[in-house]
Amino acid sequence: MYKRLSLVISALAILGMVLAACAPAATATVAPPTQVPATAVPPTAVPPTAVAATAVAAPEVPTATVPPTMVPIVPQAAVASYTCSDPIGCVKLGPTDPIHIAYLLAISGANAALGTDSRNGVEIAIDDAGGQILGHTIKFDGQDGLCSADGGQAAGTKLASDPTIVAVIGTSCSSEARAAEPLLSKAGFVTISSSNTAPDLTNLTSSNHYSGYFRTAHNDIYQGAAAADFVYNFLGLKKAATIHDGSLYASSLVKVFGDDFIKLGGTITTATSVDPNSTDMSSVLASVATGTPDLIYFPIFLPAGAFIIHQAKTTPGLENTKLMGADGLYSPDVMNTAGADVEGFMVSSPIVQGPAYDAFVAKYVAKFGEQPINIFHAHAYDAFNIVMDAIETVAVPTTDGSLYIPRQALRDAVAATKNFVGLTGILTCNVDGDCANPVIGVYEYHAGVYPPTLIWPTKYIK
């Protein structure tokens, strides 16, 4: 009798799992591409001359009125034979060999949206390039860095052992970069990240800076300052508490925010940290509550961010405290996991607008069947195009159809990028690796609505 009972229960369990797996909610690709026609998105109404610059976010969102002043690409002339004289070597491609560009992004786990979105951006860039650079097809594959230091280490080791790789698009998270960058830099690659924002990574005096590293994402010196400006001047709040999760990204962003907030005249009531894997935030929120802050700033990731959003509402003294995160919490999964408590939660994130971006979003929707799930697809698109331009500038073809890409020359070419017209603005790279031209905005979540709405700076609100 018990055998039969156990059989029945087991069968029920399997049936339950199969049914659940077939349920429509299991996949996010339900939105048909026809739902969001490209024409539905109005072109930006912000001419660059009509607005006054704010104290912090000085650069403007690019529009079509900016004349392209890009340095034209002059490809190298074909030579009969080529001897590599580059100090860190060359990549030699036979006449039919593909150009190998790899990614190191967080494409699974809690922060899968971050890396998947960047990868989608690169895939569109490859489509736009016709799948080819200088007549060689583009081979695009890579490793999952899981948004963690150990994931970045493992993925970096795998990529560094492949000498055919010319450049790496990545990483997604700053902690991944800190672990992977020593390996990738030593292997001679150009690394260009679409979403690393920790200031250390492009600080020439920091031990976390490695040559060959670039990024199209903003430096958090801008993001932290913009967040402090928003909280102090726009919201008019004077007391804030900060929480980080020990990651390079969160701890540096919290530090920049705190320094700027104090400089403006505000008070940091508590600066504390949480374990990114914990679910019970009651003790940390209790210690935050002792300072009675007006706002809690926690630029961390999922799922810990969602638990703070949930539990802050039920902590005595924090029922009406405003909550704010940063671009790490700009993801549909924040809305899905935080449910109704997400109402009013704010995040800072770059603003990307303009007709070129609208055309890009239309391509994205047509190719992937859904609205962009994050913000860094545009940065990834630009990252790929910067690398492609640099390759086209330095690669030396030979008359038999082979192609030589000198590695140090490629790094220099990326660093020399000037007035590159990208989706995210007019980009100019420096030797330290920063290419971004950031405009930071603040977005507010509403329950059941994605993406969140832009609330600051008011001049960009459509």
Place this chain on the structure above:
Amino acid sequence: MLRTWRQRITLTDIFIWVIGLVIAGAVIWGTISTLRLHLYTPSIWLDLTIKGLALGGVYALIAMGYTMVYGILKMINFAHSEVFMSGPFTAVYVAMGLAKSGMLNKQPIISMAIIAVVSMGVSAGVALLLERICYRPLRNAPRLVPLITAIGASFFLQYTFRGLFGSGSFGYPAIKALQQYWTVAGTHIYKTQVVVIAGAVMMMLVLFGIVQWTKIGKAMRAVSEDKEAAELMGINVDRIIVFTFGLGGASAGAAGVLYTFLFPVVNFYMGFIPSIKAFTAAVLGGIGNVPGAFLGAIILGLLESVGPNLFLTGLGIPSPSQLKDAIAFIVLVLILIFRPTGILGERISKDKA
């Protein structure tokens, strides 16, 4: 045969006692200096205590699976964390469906019952499959073999769920009826917390009743005492083991539902940390002992919730909440030093060691 105290006490004993006293002193000193700071209002302490009790209740239900299986098979079922994860992960789709149809807020009690039944059913089913596929063929193998199998099965289940449902997190829809609260001494006591504590206590009573006062519970205790003798007395040992796994699985499924009331996010790796805590609670209370596991879980839940702020704030340690696991495990080590069998643990006989 009486020896003097000099002969009975070794250097190791003194060393351990000194460690224990130092830790106890630090805890007392930290507590006093925290209370003298008057940083936290009484309502915060009350709130933390209630949250700790709710968390402890969830740990207790998970710990049941560990402790009952250990009682009967003398093995640690490390795949129990995935048994715990599978129930609420599957039931999230039921909850989403109920929320979409509006049933969840119109008939909260019936809806919660449906979610709980689905979750318990799936968890029990997974536990039974585990027993049948992974453990029964290895019943007479050396002790380490089923342990390694359990770890393998745990990974297999985790990645099966990742493959079936994806690697993202899913949020449980909020139940409006549970978001109401009563105000007691300036603290909001949420219905969620009351439901979790009451649900956990009720489930514990049911489990305790089954083990103590039913025929099959008597048989379970007999198998736990001596498998061969029980078999000779006409007890079908296989049936008892299957029943135990099913019961442990169902209680893990119930724990899963209560856990999602507290932390309404599910993902495929959600089982690991609460289950490690529950296993700790089972050892703390004395593994193999049902009331012990309950007691251990409540103590652990309270320590985690109240401990960091109470013991460490006064010592001036920054971000005390980062150290809550350290506190819980230091207490575990202390208790095992002074009572190796756990708080309510039975004497470990040669057969069980």
